[in-house]
Amino acid sequence: MYSEPVIDMNSASTGKELLAPEKWVELHADYLYKYAMTRINDEDAARDLVQETFLAALEKKEKFRGDSTERTWLTAIIKYKVIDVYRTKANAFTSKDEYGTPPDEAEFFDPDLNNWKKEHWPAPFADNVHDPLHNKEFMSVLQKCLNKLPPLWMSVFKLKHMDDEKTDSICEDLRISTSNFWVIIHRAKVNLRSCLQKNWN
Amino acid sequence: MKKELKTEIERIAYNCRKATLLIEKKQIIELNPREKMELKLHLAGCYICRVYEQQSILINTMVRSLFNSPVNEVKLDEEFKKRLQKMIENKISGRR
Incomplete structure (x- = not known):
């Protein structure tokens, strides 16, 4: 008869x-810094977040249960702080509607017909890049365009497409409704695509 | 009845705003049968939105790979790391 092996949770040999x-800085500081920089693109703020993350982790290190690796645990802490930065930036931004749209946002579609305005027609990207994934220049333009997005759009977009976060939790974290989420995902991409077309050739 | 249907199809055929929204949605969740039909119908007749879709998918792939891109080889400076190390050591010894 098969029976579950008995595991003594208190023994030192549980593999937890x-x-x-004392090794955090050596092992995780650069990783966490890169994590923050990719998401908030502000050197000083990213450094602050790394420091705050270590402090917060020290404060609650008794709560670490060893179910995840040290790095996963620290990443969860910094992620929470990144979302906090997103929220603060979005709140401080003056937008013209509840979608976080900047006042000078271009109108890409005809207001009545809902088709593309001719000056905003998507055109194929330059075909001299066969492998855009490995094209350094394209990536840096993409990065610049991402950082030009208004704060709420950038936050929603990065959480979804960079972190593959669940739609529900993004809505909850950034306090937006599901229907607003779709509008934002859409506007962010239309805007980003247009920025790429303009700035990359 | 027939006339209404025609208007409905026209409404879908020319609505690039809706079509591009569906293109975004499709990359995140499964569209319902009606949305699928609308998008298919639209894309069949709209070259511009087909270009958009292709690029939209490409952009998502690239955003995901931004992590591993050389553009992002950022590192903390050693001076700041030393300060962090000191801060942590002080905290630990303060506790004991």
Whole structure:
């Protein structure tokens, strides 16, 4: 008869992860910094977040249960802080509607007919790039265009397409409705695509 | 009845705003049968939105790979790391 092996949760040999704060800087500081920089693109703010993350982690290190690796745990803490930055930036931004649209946002579609305005027609990207994934220049333009998005759009877009976050939790974290979520995802992409077309050739 | 249907199809055929929204939605969740039909119908007749869709998919792939891109080889400076290390050590010893 098969029976579950008995595991002594208190023994030292359970294979559970342990924290070693004295090694955090060496092992995780660059990773966390890169994590923050990719998402908020502000050197000073990213450094602050790394520092705050270590402090917060030290404060609650008793709560670490070893179910995940040390890095996963630290990443979860910095992620929470990144979302906090997103929220603050979105709140401080003056937008013309509840979607976080900037006042000078271009109208890409005809207001009545809902088709593309001719000056905004998507055109094929330059075909000299066969492998845009490995094209450094394209990537840096993409990065610049991403960072030009209004704060709420950038936050929603990055959480969805970079972190593959669940739609529900994005809506909850950034306090938007599901229907607003779709409008934002749409506007962000239309805008981003247009920026790429303009700035990359 | 027939006339209404025609208007309905026209409404879909020319609505690039709706079609591009559906293109975005489709990359995140499964569209319902009606939305699928609308998008298919629209794309069949709209070259511009077909270009849009292709590029939209490409952009998503690239955003995901931004992580591994050389553009992002950012590192903390050593001075700041030393300060962090000191901060952590002080905290640990303060506790004990």
